[in-house]
Amino acid sequence: MSQQSNQADLARTRDGCRRRQRGSVLLVVMVSLVALVSLGTLTVLTVRSGLSGTSHDRFKAVALFAAESGVAVAMDYLRTQHQEGLNWGSVVNPNNNPAFVPPASDLLGNGVKPGLPGNLFDPALGAWYEVEIRNNRDDGPLDPGPPPRFLQFQAGKDTDGRVIVVVTGHGPNNAAARIDIEVTPRAQVVPCETSNADNSGFRRCDNLAGGVQNGRNF
Structure with missing residues (x-):
């Protein structure tokens, strides 16, 4: 009777060891799965971040291309607006308030968004530009004031033959690039x-x- 009891105890001990081993293996498998899932999620996020950065760079490049195109069109426009004795007085406003914005009928594509008539780019590119013309603030003579002020700048006259062209190029996803250039004859x-x-x-x-x-x- 005692031998049978010992055998039963030994069998129960072996069963308990097997159950504990199975439990340990299951725990290791679960930890491994969690680690793999976390690694996979991290990889996906990294790939998404890389794609997002690439797209942002491309959108900025489109915006810069649009701004450079706007500068070229603005130069052609200014050549037609210069007048002997007045310089570019017809395309500047007093105190630059507001800055002079040539209409799209005179400066091709100015302010025309993608897909609309007059936009010079392929609609799929999502590009457009805005051009402003401003007088230089030191267009004199200087009135010492107070307050000091440059009289021709205040009056909206161009006596020194200098204007500033401000071009903002736009691309997809609200990307933008700005170019400021000073123009003289x-x-x-x-x-x-x-x-x-x-x-x-x-x-x-x-x-x-x-x-x-x-x-x-x-």
């Missing part, structure tokens, strides 16, 4: 001091009825 007024002077390399001056001709080359 190809040559400013350079008075001739003597007949036949080369006028600083711009235009040779000649005597006119005993007087001196100014060299002006725009």
Whole structure:
């Protein structure tokens, strides 16, 4: 009777060991699965982040391309707006308030969003640009005030032949790029001091009825 009891105890002990072993293996498997799932999630997030960064760079490149295109169109527009004696006075506003915005009928594509008539880009590109023209703030003469102010800038006149073109290019997903450039005529007024002077390399001056001709080359 005692031998049978010992055998039963031994069988119960073996069964308990097997159950504990199975429990340990199950715990290890569960921990491994959790680790694999976490690693997979991390990989997906990393790939998504990489794709998002690539798309952002592409959108910014589109916006910069649109801004550069706007600069080129703005240069063509300004060539048609320059007037002798007035310079670009017709395309600047007093105090730049607001900045002068050429209409799309005069400056091609200005402010025209993708897919609308007048936009110069493929609609799939999602590109467009905005062009503003501003007078330089130090267009004088200076009134010491108070407060000090540059009179021609305040009056909306361009007496020094300098304007600032501000172009904002737009791309997909609200991407934007801005380019500011200062524009002057190809040559400013350079008075001739003597007949036949080369006028600083711009235009040779000649005597006119005993007087001196100014060299002006725009």
